[in-house]
Amino acid sequence: MLRVAITGPESTGKTTLSRQLAAHYHTTWAPEYARAYLEERGPEYALPDLEAIARGQLHEEAQAIAAAEQQGHAICFCDTDLLVIKIWAEHAFGHCPEWILQRIEQQRYDLVLLLDVDLPWEPDPLREHPHLRQHFFTLYQQALQVQQATFAVVRGALAQRFEQARLLVDELLK
Template sequence: MLRVALTGPESTGKTTLSRLLAEHYHTAWAPEYARHYLEHHGPNYVLADLERMARGQLRAEQNALQAAQLQGRPVMFCDTDLLVIKIWAEHSFGFCPDWILRRIAQQQYDLVLLLSVDLPWEPDPLREHPNHRQYFYDLYQRELREQLSNFAEISGTPPERFEQACFHVDALLGKTTAWPVARLS
């Protein structure tokens, strides 16, 4: 089972793209658990909340993995990853809990799609840093390089992002020709 994670700063289209990819490849995806958690507990959080969000994300990924396996699909998608929690924790609290760092080191994705900040910011009561997106993007890029992750940077309009992502996923799946890509309007 191939696992593809989407990562990057806030308001870069991770949720939309991961859902579209799952639909396109007829497979399961793990939604971002942190959004669900914050919608139910409010936007104020402490480090213990981030740890609960990390555990919830791991459960969501495991559930999506099992669903994709039951469907007999070769790939599944994750709308965010523990790298988001790490960067969030270090920025907000100055450090990341060791168990999260260990899980990041153990947890390997076959492909990580790093979404660029070239989409307009969409205000949302759960988003925090509209003016620091490039700063955070640079952190994600550095972390992925240091981890020697197989990652691709995705940018452009939503339809361009979808095409780029499909190209990389098709390459991961060993397809010699790309699947027909539905044009998004």
């Protein structure tokens, strides 16, 4: 089972791209658990909430992968990953729980699509930092480089992002 993570700062089209790719390849995708969690509980969060969100994201991924395997698919897409939790925890609380860091080291994706911040910001009650998107993008890029992850930066309008991602996934599937 090939796993592709779509990651990056807020308001970069991660969910849209995850849905498009899953539909195009007729497979499953793991939604961003943080959105459902915060919509239910409100936008305020503490470090234990981020840990609960991390566990929920892992559960969403496991369910999507199991469904893809059951349906005989070769690939599954993940809308965000634990790297998002790591970066938010370090930004908001100055550190990330060790178990999340260990899980990031253990959990590898066959491809990570890092979405650039060149899309306009779309306000949303759950989004926090419209003026820090470039800063966060740099943090994601540096972390992926340190992990020696197989990743590519995806840029442009939504249609261009889909086309770039599709070409990268097609290459992965060869």
